[in-house]
Amino acid sequence: MSSAGATAPQTTWWHGFYGGLQKMGRSLQLPVAVLPAAGILNRLGQPDVFGKDGLGWDNVAKVFASAGGALLDSTLGLPMLFCIGVAIGMAKKADGSTALAAVVGFLVYYKVLHAFPEHCKAPTVLVSDQCVDYSSAKSANATYQNPGVLGGILIGLMSAWLWVRFHRTKLVDWLGFFNGRRLVPMITALVGMLTAVLALWVWPPIGRGLNDFSQNLADLGAGGAGIFGLFNRALLLIGMHQLLNTFVWFQFGEFTKADGTIVHGDIPRFLAHDPTAGQFQSGFFPIMMFALPAAALAIAHAAKPHRRKEIYGLMLSVGLTSFVTGVTEPIEYSFAYIAPALYGVHALLTGASMAVTWGLGVHDGFSFSAGLIDYVINWSLATKPWLIIIIGLCFAAVYYTLFRFIIVKFDLKTPGREDESEVEDVTKA
Structure with missing residues (x-):
């Protein structure tokens, strides 16, 4: 067998695996897109907006806080959103029955987990779903195994596979009512039950391992924030x-709100007023609001004279998108693959921003991304948010200078600097 023939299966396997991971990443974007609504609702329900310290509309504040809290709930709301989003994103030609199957599987999984509360610590005893201390007449909610968002993603993946595998299955005639799409929710219910039973056994060591890794990253302080920022952009x-x-933003850490509700994850903890949250979010604001728009300006200034007007329009659009919403992919993909050196600089500087911001005591966060909208909405929840402007302007100057220098010095083919033949071919296509 030739060497080419021997390596072909490996190449096919790798491409399939890589493509699956990319599809998984895109699938996670769907539930993430819900978070802006959750963040706004949660913010409007805070005491300083509609609550007692704001307009004084306590009942209105409760409505908004409950609505936002339902989506940000780390035990039910968030995991179910990710479960449905992954199921729809990963299944070929998904439809409403795909989502229904995912919901059925997740609810069964969730209820089985909650049939087995963890043992209450002495002197409390378990009564229903409460740990009761009769000596002090106090009680607290019992705790359960909580794979959280990762559990939701797992159920979503299995639901997608089961739907693709069985949504056209035909049973014997006397069971014909349960053919195809009606069969899938029944199977996902059984799989959800088995997954919950397995999770009760295997999740404790896995959860501790993931939490210990994230805790070690957090314990590094500014360095840990920098490492996270670097790998976030690289991936x-x-x-x-x-x-x-997923784990760091939606599951790592624990914070108890004033009403006794426990929330997990850097984003939910920040929105719940946890003063220690934001380590894995704060440093994105200077990059997304200031640095990347400055990089877009450098790309436009480095364009060939006869194409600058065209490139100015393009870069202004993607720069404003990054500044206002924190959506950076249009800028980053405009140079990532044609000038990898620039992207490497960008990834390193993102890590530097994360480290500097956290090192200077800035605690800020977002519900969707680190753009102007989240920056303004969450101003009163943040610590030293004004420093982000100063840090951002400094990084903007660094980005503009480095990008302009590297593009011109090494004649990188960023937008507006392509060879004329390439421009013509693209136009014809």
Whole structure:
């Protein structure tokens, strides 16, 4: 057998695996897109907006806080959103029955987990779903195994596979009512039950391992924030940064709100007023609001004279998108693959921004991304948010200078600097 023939299966396997990971990353974007609504609702329900310290509309504040809290709930709301989003994104030609199957599987899984509360610590005893201390007449909610968002993603993946595998299955005639799409929810219910039973056994060591890793990263302080920022941008190139974000943003850490509700994850904890949250979010604001728009300006200034007007329009659009919403992919993909050196500089500087911001005591966060909208909405929840402007302007100057110098010095073919033959071919296509 030739060497080419021997390596072909490996290449096919790798491409399939890589493509699956990319598809997974895109699937995670769907539930993430819901978070802006959750963040706005949660913010409007805070005491300083509609609550007692703001307009004084306490009942209105409760409505908004409950609505936002339902989506940000780390035990039910968030995991179910990710479960449905992954099921729809990963299944070929998904439809409403795909989502229904995912919901059925997740609810069964969730209820089985909650049938087995963890033992209450002495002197409390378990009564229903409460740990009761009769000596002090106090009680607290019992705790359960909580794979959280990762559990939701797992159920979503299995639901997608089961739907693709069985949605056209035909049973014997007397069971014909349960053919195809009606069969899938029944199977996902059984799989959800088995997954929950397995999770009760295997999740504790896995959860501790993931939490210990994230805690070690957090214990590094500014250095840990920098490492996270570097790998976040590096993985964006292959569409897998959401895999890194999921545990840290939505599951790591624990904070107890004033009403006794426990929330997990850097984003929910920040929105719940946890003063220690934001380590894995704060440093993105200077990059997305200031640095990347400055990079877009450098790309436009480095364009060939006769194409600058065209490139100015393009870069202004993507720069404003990054500044206002924090959506950076249009800028980053405009140079990532044609000038990898620039993207390497960008990834390193993102890590530097994360480290500097956290090192200077800035605690800020977002519900969707680090753009102007989240910056303004969450101003009163943040610590030293004004420093972000100063840090951002400094990084903007660094980005503009480095990008302009590297593009011109090494004649990189960024937008507006392509060879004329390439421009013509693109136009004809």
